[in-house]
Amino acid sequence: MITLRKTGSFFVGGRRVRVTGQTPYQVTLSSTETREYDPNGTYWIESAYVQYFLQAEPRYEVPLVLMHGGGLTGAMWEDTPDGRPGWLQLLLEAGMSVYVVDNVERGRAGFCALDGVWPDRPLSRSDEEAAQIYRFGCAGHRFPSEAMQGLSAQTVPRWPSTRELQQRALFDVVKRIGPCALLGFSQGGGLVFGAAAGARELVRACVALEPHGVPASFEGNLAGTPALMVFGDFVAEDEHWRALANHADASIAAWNAAGGRAERLDLPALGIRGNTHMMMMDTNSEEVFRVVLDWLGPRIAFDRERS
Template sequence: MNRLAVLNFALLSLMLVATNSLLAKDITICRQGQFPVGGTTIQREGTFNPDTFVGWAEQDQAGQSYRCDHAFARYQIPANAKNMPLVFVHGYGGDGVCWETTPDDRPGFATLLLAEGYPTYVLDLPGRGHASRTSSTVTVEPVADEMFWFDIWRMGIWPEWNEGIQFPKDSLSVSNFFRQMVPDLSNHQLDVPALDAMAKRIGKQVLVTHSAGGFPGWMAAMRNPEVKGVVAIEPGGYVFPDSEIPAPLPGLTGGLKGVGVPMEQFLELTKKPIVIYFGDYIPESNATTLGGSNWEVRLKMGREFVAAINRHGGDATLILLPEIGIKGNSHFLMQELNNDVIAKLVAEWLDMKFQK
């Protein structure tokens, strides 16, 4: 091996060591696994004939079953685990991978919080990822839309990045990020039942939600006493008491309306600590881009939501990261270059609320 090859090998070795040293703590995992949760079984009428080749026609499926509409969970339990599991709920267009890794292959949010001692359960909601066997009839078409999402998720206006963005901008990371997207084969009415089933399966837990996963998170928190709190990262929608729904907020992507629920149901949220995090590049008013407008209204409605909870005696906080000096985050702040800083904030909040 010549000197240049030796030098290159040494540099590669140092890079690997650095990559594997990103976690400040070693993690000892005492148990890990995976399981489906919730769902239903479709049973076709008739008698199963083992000599019949299965086909699309229902008569060819006579006597056979089809298990579907479940979620799928992957879990890791660290040694000396803290007594409050975290259940990670992804948003639209993806699955649980968004919590497990980053586009540039650093430790993901679930791993970072595992290192803080919290058991982690990462979900694929029904119709996504490992839970893609559903009862829905859908057509999947190859819609070229990545530049649209680049704007909606506040990375910039393609091909220009927002100044100071924390997202890894190299071409491989961008490709890896968009390859995380999965077909959506669900009608979304199955998300809340799946979270209900998860609550019954593992007992007490804190939901950690993102984007479109935020709304089913509120519903599950109201319905299940096992849900002890919620960490919501840029939730897509909110609930309010029927008599206190704020005025709809107009916007370039259709605006946003609060969803009314009975006061008795809403008050369940006042019994559980809640924290909401928003990233950067969100205008306070008069947004001129699709992405800016989409999250301007969600930030404003989030403040109304927090005020409603606290008005009724609850414990809710909304943190806009730039206001506390953490700048440059897009909608996927849990996957960006400073995700360890944000995970540490979340861990400190969890410790304060649940490890007293």
């Protein structure tokens, strides 16, 4: 049973911009509403949206912040595409308080529709690109392919130029929440490592699922901060993923050289086979969740002894 003391949401970060010199034009808003739209004015942009679920009696000392991947939103942590409980549900059942981020230009954070503010065009991910990048074509994979529409429906446009905005926003999220642990996926995995290094006095542990964009070096003393990178199956057979895994190894070495305690976990080495990039949606997603929780839980439990 899940017993929460509070749920809610907030926006964090961003900046104010002023638009001038634009020509107003006519817009039709509904069958009965047509009017002149003036794009000139003051706007607040580049905020992140955060939804939270706070336990009445948490079993862990700090909450966990979930960071989605590229072209996705916080919805990826909810139900799986074929309707099974997602990791958010499992975390709440485990007694953990959770903050779920929709980062800059994703989901309920909104995006900047003002001409000339962001320098590039948004990208959308096709089903064909997803199948290739997520390793859905590998024999024996565990993604529920019959439910691909559910993944496609939650895929949203992304702007390549906003990564630094997203890194800054996640750092602002951590400062707003206070002591916490971080779990990020793919692009979000790189962001949580960056945020953990930038707010090392607040981040108790950091987990990244098949990350990319992890910094190649870390300045200062990470003071034993534990960190984990998790990889699924079929990585060695794919040139793109081999390169990302090699970069992850280099980042782990850099984290440890800065005084942290990072490690890499390959699911096949545990006898867990068939996992794609979307391991939190694969048919054995709960088994993968247990592996992650078994590592993370002792490191953020009450009265823990830091290992």
